[in-house]
Amino acid sequence: MNVLLLGSGGREHALAWKLVQSRGLDTLYAAPGNPGIARLATLVPLDATDHAAVVAFVREHGVGLVVIGPEAPLVDGLADTLRAADIPAFGPSKAAAQLEGSKGFTKDLCLRAGIPTAGYVRVRSRAEAEAAIATTFSLPVVIKADGLAAGKGVVIAFSAGEVTGALDALYADDANAEAVIEEFLEGEEASLFVLTDGVSLMPFGSAQDHKRVGEGDTGPNTGGMGAYSPALVLTPALEKRAIDEIVAPTVAAMAAEGMPFSGVLYAGLMLTPQGPKLIEYNARFGDPETQVLMMRFQGDLLATMLATAEGRLSEMPAAKFSDETALTVVMAADGYPGTPKAGGAIVGLDSARAAGGIVFHAGTRIEDGGLVASGGRVLAVTAVGDDVAAAQANAYRAVEAIDFAEGFYRRDIGWREIARGA
Numbered sequence: 001m002n003v004l005l006l007g008s009g010g011r012e013h014a015l016a017w018k019l020v021q022s023r024g025l026d027t028l029y030a031a032p033g034n035p036g037i038a039r040l041a042t043l044v045p046l047d048a049t050d051h052a053a054v055v056a057f058v059r060e061h062g063v064g065l066v067v068i069g070p071e072a073p074l075v076d077g078l079a080d081t082l083r084a085a086d087i088p089a090f091g092p093s094k095a096a097a098q099l100e101g102s103k104g105f106t107k108d109l110c111l112r113a114g115i116p117t118a119g120y121v122r123v124r125s126r127a128e129a130e131a132a133i134a135t136t137f138s139l140p141v142v143i144k145a146d147g148l149a150a151g152k153g154v155v156i157a158f159s160a161g162e163v164t165g166a167l168d169a170l171y172a173d174d175a176n177a178e179a180v181i182e183e184f185l186e187g188e189e190a191s192l193f194v195l196t197d198g199v200s201l202m203p204f205g206s207a208q209d210h211k212r213v214g215e216g217d218t219g220p221n222t223g224g225m226g227a228y229s230p231a232l233v234l235t236p237a238l239e240k241r242a243i244d245e246i247v248a249p250t251v252a253a254m255a256a257e258g259m260p261f262s263g264v265l266y267a268g269l270m271l272t273p274q275g276p277k278l279i280e281y282n283a284r285f286g287d288p289e290t291q292v293l294m295m296r297f298q299g300d301l302l303a304t305m306l307a308t309a310e311g312r313l314s315e316m317p318a319a320k321f322s323d324e325t326a327l328t329v330v331m332a333a334d335g336y337p338g339t340p341k342a343g344g345a346i347v348g349l350d351s352a353r354a355a356g357g358i359v360f361h362a363g364t365r366i367e368d369g370g371l372v373a374s375g376g377r378v379l380a381v382t383a384v385g386d387d388v389a390a391a392q393a394n395a396y397r398a399v400e401a402i403d404f405a406e407g408f409y410r411r412d413i414g415w416r417e418i419a420r421g422a
């Protein structure tokens, strides 16, 4: 079967890396892809916002499955267009992608379905936000813009001044901006991935990421500076609770309300003293969590994704993951998460591979025959080991073989587990 993979980041490179290991794959096409994906797939200059062009490409090239990597084309309804044209797509409909696209939608669904999550109030003006904060919440309070915000748009305000600053930013351009005011949850975060075809569920591994740019988890939020899998804090018992109390009721409620969710549900969980609570859903795989999940997934990714897309997930065996730990270190361009410096030269990827790493490209391009940075997060250097400490040592050995003078990386990915002795 021919497959079309949409996206250009480290997540898509990791998906491509696993898809080409599938027995059923003929040609993998990727749009727009990146120089790392180009080693595995035929890159095509397709614009995912041009739905008619995607459908025409699929028909012309006999593509049997479209894998939609990022959230924007999902929220834009590309999966609906493909399904209406009888083309199997891995990724939810526009209505189901509201689980990521609208925080207010998800909070209301949790309320209707009795799913544990932070207490909240939806607001549509500064006055409503101020009233909610004054009457319903104590500090710290969490203030979230409603729509897609690429890891930004969430402020945890610890003081009245921070509340004012967050509301100034939120209402700067739009006096009626939708937002959610939320209770602050305490605990450790973990990510749980579950495939679903709208009815059946297939647990698909766990991970923890490091969202802050600085060592010790300090500084501004990023898309993720590194990750490891599995998340040991999400014990089998807690994972079962998260599935029974959070994911399964979500899938059932979405189906009952006429918006069945098909694809991967990525649940961001807070492990509180009262049990797992939902922080947020994403309607796609995580980046860089996919890089570590794919290193451990032992099944056939194409067959699994196709079964998800075609509503046959119950026919598939449970997903199997190796017992090893996988850990990925993101190398970012100087300036990230502000304005990243473009064009910095990158050399030494062969040495990193020789050192045992798998180098996923996240934001690179070829310039005058050499590899250069073209994004904020540039590479995700990934390795496995018998435990977190071993995976971490292997990943950093590969990182150190790479020469990227105008980039940086955190030196402490996995520190929580190392501190716990993992």
Ligand code: AMP
Residues within 6 Å of the ligand: 118, 142, 151, 154, 156, 182, 183, 184, 185, 186, 189, 211, 268, 279, 280
């Ligand atoms: P989100 O975009 O909803 O994932 O929020 C980004 C980050 O903000 C999360 O990964 C958490 O670290 C933090 N966060 C969001 N909501 C809460 C909450 N209710 N309590 C504590 N931390 C939160």
Ligand code: GLY
Residues within 6 Å of the ligand: 209, 223, 224, 282, 285, 286, 287, 288, 289
């Ligand atoms: N690493 C966070 C995300 O993919 O949303």
